[in-house]
Amino acid sequence: MKKYWRSLNELQGNLSVDPEPEFSTTGISEDEIKGKAKTTRRDFLKLLGFGVGYATIAASCETPVNKAIPYLIKPDEVTVGIANYYASTFFDGHDYCSVLIKTREGRPIKIEGNELSSITKGETTARVQASVLNLYDSARYKNPKNGNTDISWDEADKAILTELNKIAEQGGKIVIFTSTVISPSTKKIFEDFKEKYPTTEVVYYDAVSYSAMLDANLKAFGKRVLPDYHFDKADLIVSFGADFLGNWISPIEFTKQYSSKRKPEKGSTKMSKHVQFESTMTLTGSNADYRIPIKPSDEVALLIELYNKLAAKAGAEKLNGGKAIVNIDTLASELWENKGKSLVVCGTNDVNNQYIVNAINNLLENYGNTIDINTPLLLKQGNDAEAKAIVEEMNAGKISAIFFNNSNPVYDYPEKEKFVEGLKKVALSVSFASSKDETSQLCTYICPDNNYLESWNDAEPKLGHYSLAQPTIHQLFDTRQMQDSLLKWLGKEAQYYDYIQQYWEKEIFPKQNGFIDFTAFWNQSLHDGVFETKTVSETATFNNSELTDAANKANKEGEGIELLVYESIGIGNGTNANNPWLQELPDPVSKVCWDNYLAVSYNYAKSKGLELGDIVKVNDKFEIPVLIQPGQADETVAIAMGYGRTNAGLAADGVGQNAFTLLDNSGDYKNYVISGVKIEKTGKNHKLALTQEYHTMQGRDIVHETSLDEYTKNPTAGNEAHVKHEENKPITLYPGRTYEGHHWGLALDLNACTGCSACVIACQAENNVPVIGRDEVINRRIMHWMRIDRYYSEQAENPEVFYMPVMCQHCDNAPCENVCPVAATPHSDEGLNQMAYNRCIGTRYCMNNCPYRVRRFNWYQYTNNQKYSFTEDLDLSRMVLNPDVLVRTRGVVEKCTMCVQRIQEGKLNAKKENRPLRDGEIKPACLQACAADAIIFGDLNDKESKIAKAYENERNYHLLEELHTLPSVGYLTKVRNNSKKDFIS
């Protein structure tokens, strides 16, 4: 039997005897141990006196006066106490999502996916879920600034216009330095700006660059675009370092497609096969059927090798330079068998690699089948070479004015010093940053943009697929939308809202024929949030004329230790680093939060004597702690980007190190791989907030998995323990519970779950789960009501990875319930394990008795506590709280309620409409956020429901069912499509 382990300690049997020291001193803060916080006799007397006095006052005083303040004039669409949803669009220059914004009494409090979008299909990611918190960030700029001085908009406009006109007269160059813009109307404004100021150049610069891929497509198809991928049509997926489930181009879309092919059922056991070549363990790699750790420098040789093997079959010419790093004969044959049903993707920012990948897909006839170059994705438009040229020009003093939109090059440009030097030579620098960042700090003027929840906008993420954004709250501060600022400086009277409508009337309205009246079309599009046409660009054919050249030029040699700068799931490119929800989200793979680290391989650590948390110096640039990452390719290391912000706000500043400073910017493309890295031990150590050993279930039989072949033969394969348990059900003296009404149940399809953690943040947003900060996480007090356990199995060099979301199991025979001395956690008539916070006295017996470790103790009233908040303005950040869920106080135990507030709402709606409840009508927050459709919720008593069917599925089992806790949460056995053991060797 396979051994599953969560940390190297566990693998080597070094795990401490009591891995959950909830009651031992290690779980208590330093102060408490040293007695600094001890209560003295005098304190006791003081408290006693105060208590008696308070009780007297409370008893004798008049009723406290609460005010009930109604609207002065209530908007027709608002019913106090009922949420309104508005369709909108999230795009921060990096991630795109069509969303619904839940507002209560005019306050946006939660982001949901918009099911009408054919791209994101109602799903979200952790970053999209967390974006609502950015609105209430105290680090936002509250008014325009000139340097450090607050100025009014009139003053700012006057000063900037004077300078602009002066520059225009002298013919000085003006640059709009922006991250990818997918808003067609904004691009039109840029055009207008160019018309008025002809010396203007718009430069697209992305922190995470797809420049090489765009250029490779330009070479291959004559179009500088990214194609659309169809992972749902691919039976065999081969990825070279592309983290398409986590970050790559359009992860929501790809996850949805991917997981739809990963749900084998009895009778139809077809499932896609996924092979991943990569150096560090990414989310995508951890989900692969076959994962092969390779050095980044070996990638191109392997690509050429693959190309040559396929070319041999296709009768095409071979390329120079292939090297069999691993034996890929079987892979090549299977790819060839799956011609037109396969997909090869690559995440490297190298034009030659990308060109060869295009050539491979062309050989495999994937274009037109699994890859659509004619309906391209427009989500990435950055051009590294142009950005580099601008920096050169800045340094040469050739640029007179620069406007920064949604970009922060002072932080994320590889040669930061050069950029800063150049910026100093620019006469007029204006930043549109909506919240504090490193670039705006150095700009002469800051003209803060609105948050996206306060803005109008449009977007075209995919050709012919439009979406609209609408404001859901009035500007909280004296900010102005970037587009409005530009329009103002263009001397136009029109607001951007009018502009966008005019643009749509002129450009987009003619593309449809459903509406005769523009207003009706506009209202419908705004209501839906999306408008999609079947626009297709000109058909392009593959041009391989430069292929031989590309193969010859490809950089094949790496030297020494190679370092990869990658994007993490939570923080991404660092734009939203000041979001405490994202900072506290444990990375799905490493389980570290509040830090980045140098991921090193198991063998490297062993040879250099490195241990977890040892601080090393990387390339003389910075010191960073080490994490031994199982699955990391030997002779490679990796660091997540997005950390090490210096002027972003309380949550982000000083957390981790800025890996962008390591990037190699010598070529035309930013190179995220650096070879010959110098790593020196410093002898210091740093404790990482690493949650992987928390909440352990003591290594019992938790993971059930099987291979596709086994499953095809026997649907209960891998799930034998459950079958055995069902056959020998324990005898009990207690009568079983019966549920006459509903019996709520949840099931998690472990095969579909990718571990992306969107559910964790969705739960946090829905249930007012507090953030506690790095130190408290180290104290094992992390408050997330649902966690994603990550298990490794097999050898530490390249383990298999297994994700398991765990929340309260709502056991029908719950161990927590009968140990509570005050009956604060009884069982409901609908099968829920309830938690009455006001009755809880905080004995934590329930936590101690819960075998699943899903109960959380609220130590310090975190939500209301300035000490544990990452904002300067608690009242502002509290605006995000869900008014339907209680904010827990200090000293109580809290846990997953299966979103009982949503259950109650759904039941009430059915009663109001005089109809039975529909299956799937009630969606817990985690389910709603899950792009992989891995979560199923419903009424187990309804035999036709999806959940009842999931429970009948042969793959279904329950966690620790041998304890006879009778959980209401089921798990569906993981099936891996990796039956061929010598597939790649």
Place this chain on the structure above:
Amino acid sequence: MQTKLAYAQKINRLLALFLLLFIYNISSVAQKSPEENFKTCSACHTIGKGRLVGPDLKGITEKFEEEWLIKFIQSSQTMVKNGDERAVKIFEEYKIPMPDNNLSEDEVRALLEYIKNYDPNAVAQTKPAVKANPNFLENNFSYLPKNTKGIFYISIVLLLLSIFDLAVTKFLKKAVAIHIMIIGSTVFLISMVVYQEAVNLGRYQGYEPDQPIAFSHKVHAGENKIDCQYCHSGAMESKRSGIPSANVCLNCHTVIKSGTNTGTKEIAKIYKAIDEGKAIEWVKVHNLPDHVYFSHAQHVNAGKMDCTECHGDVANMGRIQQVNDLSMGWCLDCHRKKQVDFDNKYYSNQFKKYHEEIANGHRKGVTVAEIGGQDCAKCHY
């Protein structure tokens, strides 16, 4: 959109105004007499006194056939939508849609008969005169818990006296039994008072604060019979019944600028609030703790409860008074006794046992508690 809204609001206001003027009760309960029903019509129509919002109804029974009139009166807009020529013509002439009337065909026939036989000279269409009521803001009842301060202080004095006498003065000689009796009973009384006060901590039964505007429910809900949900419109839909925004007040008070009891003084506060753009800060009477989730819709809509069951006889209250203690015991008492609307189709595919028992006649109804109404997570989450 803007104009459409303003238009809708205007209609709202007009309707509301007439509702008030003609003392129209929104909730139609039992079958009413045609005279009663005509009160609704008279908001917009006269018989033989000329056009108002809608046409004069004199002679309509001759002008149109009965079948058509019945349909039109029941739902004129349906007919307009269906393109009935005459209906469209009337709508275009008068612009304001006639609201649907929930009347049976027989009721409409009776109404038409009434209109046909109506003699404008026989009945004087006058408003009943409303007299000023000096007690419009006072309540002649109080739910305040009994004041036990007197008992408490007297008991303490007696207790101290008897102890003092027992130990020092010995005024009552050889009467230790009396001393002990007094001590015992006063200690008992004191304990009872302390216990009662402690139980009532944080409960505010009988709470009746002054409000920023001398608003009287006696006048609005009592004398003028305005339906509760005309102002507290959220009760059917939302967890909150809602306190009406100032624009709802204006629906009537754009026309009624002076009240019978307070003249213009109090009503002017609404105009002031609107002019200054400052919302009216009412004092909240019914305060539930934050850890309780109470939904009006659950009780009023799904539970078909009457407002008075919790809020008391509001129609006879001047200032609003909290009549119940809103304690958890009070909630649960009701949940144990109250029967749910088990005919609601929501229950149709659950609780098979209860359905069978009802069918067998073994059971009359199902209480809230029997369907899980005592679960913590029904109210606490």
